[in-house]
Amino acid sequence: MERSGPGVADTASPSLRVVENEAIKLGLLDDFIGYYLRLAYEEAFQDFTQELGADSLKPGSFALLSLIVENPGITQTELSRAAGRDKSSVTTALRLLEDDGLIERRRLPDDRRSYASEVTAKGQAVYGRIAAKAKIHSDRLETIVGADDKNALLRVLKTLIVSLRQRER
Amino acid sequence: MERSGPGVADTASPSLRVVENEAIKLGLLDDFIGYYLRLAYEEAFQDFTQELGADSLKPGSFALLSLIVENPGITQTELSRAAGRDKSSVTTALRLLEDDGLIERRRLPDDRRSYASEVTAKGQAVYGRIAAKAKIHSDRLETIVGADDKNALLRVLKTLIVSLRQRER
DNA sequence: TATTGTTATACTCTATAACTATA
DNA sequence: TATAGTTATAGAGTATAACAATA
Numbered sequence: 001m002e003r004s005g006p007g008v009a010d011t012a013s014p015s016l017r018v019v020e021n022e023a024i025k026l027g028l029l030d031d032f033i034g035y036y037l038r039l040a041y042e043e044a045f046q047d048f049t050q051e052l053g054a055d056s057l058k059p060g061s062f063a064l065l066s067l068i069v070e071n072p073g074i075t076q077t078e079l080s081r082a083a084g085r086d087k088s089s090v091t092t093a094l095r096l097l098e099d100d101g102l103i104e105r106r107r108l109p110d111d112r113r114s115y116a117s118e119v120t121a122k123g124q125a126v127y128g129r130i131a132a133k134a135k136i137h138s139d140r141l142e143t144i145v146g147a148d149d150k151n152a153l154l155r156v157l158k159t160l161i162v163s164l165r166q167r168e169r
Numbered sequence: 170m171e172r173s174g175p176g177v178a179d180t181a182s183p184s185l186r187v188v189e190n191e192a193i194k195l196g197l198l199d200d201f202i203g204y205y206l207r208l209a210y211e212e213a214f215q216d217f218t219q220e221l222g223a224d225s226l227k228p229g230s231f232a233l234l235s236l237i238v239e240n241p242g243i244t245q246t247e248l249s250r251a252a253g254r255d256k257s258s259v260t261t262a263l264r265l266l267e268d269d270g271l272i273e274r275r276r277l278p279d280d281r282r283s284y285a286s287e288v289t290a291k292g293q294a295v296y297g298r299i300a301a302k303a304k305i306h307s308d309r310l311e312t313i314v315g316a317d318d319k320n321a322l323l324r325v326l327k328t329l330i331v332s333l334r335q336r337e338r
Numbered sequence: 339t340a341t342t343g344t345t346a347t348a349c350t351c352t353a354t355a356a357c358t359a360t361a
Numbered sequence: 362t363a364t365a366g367t368t369a370t371a372g373a374g375t376a377t378a379a380c381a382a383t384a
Contacts, residue, residue, distance in 0.1 A: 024239075024243070033319070033322065040326045084208055095344095164212035227351085245366065258353070261351090
């Protein structure tokens with residue numbers, strides 16, 4: 001990210017005013033990362049959803065489908081950890097994907113408790129279309145913040161996630 | 170944020186692996202801001218919640234209470250815009266705050282359709298405690314990412330929010 | 339005993355739409 | 362007619378807990 005000059009970080013910020021709001025004071029909120037993370041997530045998600053249009057896929061489903069495409073045969077417990085969701089949530093979401101014919105599951109012969117998920121031909125096709133739209137969406141975000149800031153943003157977000165998760169334990 | 174050297178942004182990233190996960194490939198997801206925004210929001214929120222402990226206040230309520238403390242007499246429509254929630258959601262959340270005795274509402278004499286919200290003495294006290302805990306939480310996040318990156322993160326998030334909101338219209 | 343996945347269930351947060359009252 | 366706020370309701374998206382099958 002581009003550095004703001006010393007001491008000018010705040011004043012250099014775009015005037016959020018929460019929306020384009022008159023003169024609402026944010027107080028504590030103005031410095032509260034979680035507040036902006038939530039708003040930014042919501043806006044980004046909505047932008048992606050609009051881009052998807054008819055290929056609508058729930059946010060959780062998109063993450064799962066990507067993980068399955070990238071890691072054929074991944075088990076549900078692995079998906080659960082990777083997506084940061086409970087295994088019961090994964091079960092629910094996977095059933096929807098399976099009902100739509102986008103993925104298939106088969107039992108693992110070496111551990112018959114586990115199910116390996118695979119993308120189907122149809123799922124691959126849908127994923128291809130979604131991937132193209134995801135790229136458009138990603139490019140738009142990158143245009144907004146700039147390539148350097150985008151990479152830095154990802155890096156900082158990952159640092160936050162990893163550190164906070166480690167702290168939980 | 171500290172710049173990574175040219176071309177090393179990715180490799181310089183902390184190895185997220187989604188958690189500390191073996192070797193799950195993220196594919197598209199690895200470059201997908203929305204994915205990390207969601208995970209980061211969830212982790213940050215959970216950290217804040219744990220810090221709050223008994224003074225638990227819902228995330229939406231915290232934002233509303235802050236806005237009321239900072240903007241005494243703010244109306245519900247203004248709160249709605251500021252918090253990025255529908256007015257019906259604001260109504261529901263305000264009633265909880267009112268039931269808990271943290272805020273009061275009074276009709277505006279000049280426009281009897283509107284209600285002005287004010288924090289009560291009790292609400293002020295609760296807010297004081299929460300503010301102290303919010304500071305602890307914020308300081309922790311700042312320690313994790315560093316002061317420069319924190320300011321840059323806020324700046325980039327605000328840019329994203331503002332730009333995407335403008336685009337919607 | 340521990341783990342994988344399923345199910346039933348419930349919770350949290352939110353929005354939509356129709357409404358009342360005021361303007 | 363338009364706006365502020367309320368209400369009833371529904372919907373995402375998720376987790377908890379108890380469970381069956383397997384290890």
